Amino acid sequence: MKILLIDSNLIFGSMHYLLLKDGEINPTVFFDRCLKVIKNSINDLKPTHALFCLDDLSRSEKKITCPEYRLDSFSLPLEFLPLLPNFIENLKLISVKSLSVSFSESHDIAATMVSKSRNASLEASYTLMFSDKRLYSLIGDDLIMYNPFGVNNKKYFRQESLRDVSELSVSAWSDFIALAGYKSRGIKGVSGVGKKKAESLIFQYGSIDNMLNNIDSIEIKKESNTESFRREVERARYLVSLNSGLPLGINLNQIICNAV
Numbered sequence: 001m002k003i004l005l006i007d008s009n010l011i012f013g014s015m016h017y018l019l020l021k022d023g024e025i026n027p028t029v030f031f032d033r034c035l036k037v038i039k040n041s042i043n044d045l046k047p048t049h050a051l052f053c054l055d056d057l058s059r060s061e062k063k064i065t066c067p068e069y070r071l072d073s074f075s076l077p078l079e080f081l082p083l084l085p086n087f088i089e090n091l092k093l094i095s096v097k098s099l100s101v102s103f104s105e106s107h108d109i110a111a112t113m114v115s116k117s118r119n120a121s122l123e124a125s126y127t128l129m130f131s132d133k134r135l136y137s138l139i140g141d142d143l144i145m146y147n148p149f150g151v152n153n154k155k156y157f158r159q160e161s162l163r164d165v166s167e168l169s170v171s172a173w174s175d176f177i178a179l180a181g182y183k184s185r186g187i188k189g190v191s192g193v194g195k196k197k198a199e200s201l202i203f204q205y206g207s208i209d210n211m212l213n214n215i216d217s218i219e220i221k222k223e224s225n226t227e228s229f230r231r232e233v234e235r236a237r238y239l240v241s242l243n244s245g246l247p248l249g250i251n252l253n254q255i256i257c258n259a260v
Contacts (some may be wrong), residue, residue, distance in 0.1 A: 001124040003117070003133055004047035006096070008054045010131050011037060011076035014149045017177060027080045031087045039094055041148045050096040051113065052088075053106035060241055061103075069239055070186035071105060101246045107132045108243040114138050115244035133182060134240050136173040168202055175208045178236040183243045187239045190232045208237055 015034050019025045042050060055071070062069050076084065088098050101109055110128055119123055126143040128135055135145060136157075145157040157171060168176055179198035181189025193201070201218070205211035211218065212233065213225050 001049060002047040003113070003121065003124050004042065004044070004045055004050040004127045004129060005113060006038060006041075006050065006052045007110070007130040007132070008052060009074045009106055009127075009145065010104070010129060010149075013075060016074065018149075025077075027077075027083050029085055029153050030080065031090075035087065035090055035094075037148050038096065040128060041146070042094065042096075045146065047127065050094075052091055052096050052098045053109040054098055054100040055106050056100045056102050056104060060202060063108070065237055066235065068184070068186040068188070070184070099248070101248065104243070106130075106245055108246055109136055110135065110250060111138065111242040111244040112246040114143065116248070118142075128158075132185075133177055134174065134185075134242055136177075137170060137242070139170050149222070166199060168199060172202050172207070174240055175237070176202055176231065178208065178240045182240060183235070184238075189236050190229070208233060 003083075011034050015030060015037065016025065019030060038050075038052075043107060061073060079150065091098060099109060099113075101112075107130060114126055114128075117126075124136075124142065128138070128143065128145045129148065130145055131147050139145065139157070139159055139162060147155055148158070150156075162168070162170060162173070163213070168178070176198050178189075179190050179193045179201060180195045181187055194242070201211055205214060212230060215230060218229070
């Protein structure tokens with residue numbers, strides 16, 4: 001099986017940005033263009049199953065905990081909303097099923113799908129049409145990331161793409177992002193720790209857990225202390241964490257079968 005998971009935020013947000021540069025956006029044109037991007041991607045990638053991951057963010061624990069946290073969500077203009085159901089129906093016509101989980105962000109839906117299918121030992125490969133760096137930790141021999149709005153080789157992000165950025169292992173990326181921060185998501189990281197320092201700490205200690213177990217040996221900012229440093233680290237790690245245990249509501253095999 002070749003499973004394609006599509007991020008509604010990447011499609012809607014990128015298309016809105018592109019069309020906005022040309023002036024006022026017509027809702028019908030907007031959804032037609034979004035559908036065309038998805039059709040073209042399916043033609044290029046040739047998945048056996050495709051799922052469109054939608055946010056449902058009437059409530060967010062991370063936003064409550066950290067007000068500056070930016071939800072991974074593009075809000076459609078109000079005048080676009082009446083056409084959304086028709087867009088969802090048009091997705092069905094090209095065998096793309098929509099999936100939403102209450103109070104959840106789309107990247108967590110993708111993480112849950114991948115985790116559950118891997119745990120079930122399904123023989124599958126995955127393409128995530130997402131741009132969220134928090135999903136880098138899922139990249140492997142069976143999973144790549146794909147951005148249809150990228151240019152040529154920048155459309156694809158694989159294990160070797162990560163190695164071009166850093167020598168960190170795939171499993172270390174979540175800890176790295178937590179320490180260094182993720183500005184576009186309002187995650188500031190840890191005070192006094194930039195990208196170089198974060199990478200150095202991961203290489204030295206292997207993980208955030210091991211680093212915190214040796215916290216007294218870490219040089220931190222003078223105005224900080226070990227306890228405030230620990231709190232910053234734990235908070236950042238929580239904000240970059242993936243929830244791979246969402247209640248999808250139906251059996252994974254049903255999702256796959258219904259997506260055909």
